[in-house]
Amino acid sequence: xxxxxxxxxxxxxxxxxxxxxxxxxxxxxxxxxxxxxxxxxxxxxxxxxxxxxxxxxxxxxxxxxxxxxxxxxxxxxxxxxxxxxxxxxxxxxxxxxxxxxxxxxxxxxxxxxxxxxxxxxxxxxxxxxxxxxxxxxxxxxxxxxxxxxxxxxxxxxxxxxxxxxxxxxxxxxxxxxxxxxxxxxxxxxxxxxxxxxxxxxxxxxxxxxxxxxxxxxxxxxxxxxxxxxxxxxxxxxxxxxxxxxxxxxxxxx
Numbered sequence: 001x002x003x004x005x006x007x008x009x010x011x012x013x014x015x016x017x018x019x020x021x022x023x024x025x026x027x028x029x030x031x032x033x034x035x036x037x038x039x040x041x042x043x044x045x046x047x048x049x050x051x052x053x054x055x056x057x058x059x060x061x062x063x064x065x066x067x068x069x070x071x072x073x074x075x076x077x078x079x080x081x082x083x084x085x086x087x088x089x090x091x092x093x094x095x096x097x098x099x100x101x102x103x104x105x106x107x108x109x110x111x112x113x114x115x116x117x118x119x120x121x122x123x124x125x126x127x128x129x130x131x132x133x134x135x136x137x138x139x140x141x142x143x144x145x146x147x148x149x150x151x152x153x154x155x156x157x158x159x160x161x162x163x164x165x166x167x168x169x170x171x172x173x174x175x176x177x178x179x180x181x182x183x184x185x186x187x188x189x190x191x192x193x194x195x196x197x198x199x200x201x202x203x204x205x206x207x208x209x210x211x212x213x214x215x216x217x218x219x220x221x222x223x224x225x226x227x228x229x230x231x232x233x234x235x236x237x238x239x240x241x242x243x244x245x246x247x248x249x250x251x252x253x
Contacts, residue, residue: 013091135177210246
């Protein structure tokens with residue numbers, strides 16, 4: 001029996017088959033789960049094509065986490081494919097180019113980064129809550145926000161808000177047996193990473209600093225952690241950040 005046998009999951013953030021979210025969906029299916037993906041706008045067609053590369057083609061529904069109507073109707077639209085949910089993967093993040101200049105970034109740029117990359121975790125949790133009456137797992141992807149990283153700037157601030165949001169969700173959703181945890185992955189060469197100016201600076205030094213080594217082309221270790229957290233093997237873990245970064249988070253300068 002697979003680790004997620006019989007589980008029903010919502011996976012956001014699948015754009016290309018190089019993404020962590022794609023590998024979560026793939027591993028989840030291999031471990032026995034039913035999966036529904038989300039996308040929106042012009043990327044819907046791309047995600048629908050990528051979904052066909054999964055072991056089993058997965059339905060794709062539209063979800064823009066800044067669209068109140070999309071969120072309000074999400075549960076009903078999911079019911080067309082699943083009769084409930086056991087887990088949700090939040091793999092959503094965006095910041096306008098201006099947010100990657102800390103001193104010059106405008107509030108408009110920062111507000112967009114915070115809404116899409118942090119507040120959306122709460123918005124997604126609230127939208128899917130009706131489908132998890134017996135509990136479940138909310139898992140998100142972060143990039144360790146304890147430090148002021150080069151080039152990350154206001155996206156780093158948004159990730160700090162994201163991590164704090166997870167802790168508050170763990171507090172508020174725990175009584176309903178919904179576990180809320182994050183996976184802090186090392187840098188992965190995804191479409192999202194390529195959109196961050198100077199992101200290659202992380203790639204150049206990460207493998208040197210990671211005691212276990214690090215492959216920026218391999219999203220599977222992070223995906224495995226997400227799958228594990230959505231399984232029944234972490235029944236008493238919530239509000240946690242699980243580092244999957246080769247050990248860099250534990251090293252000094």
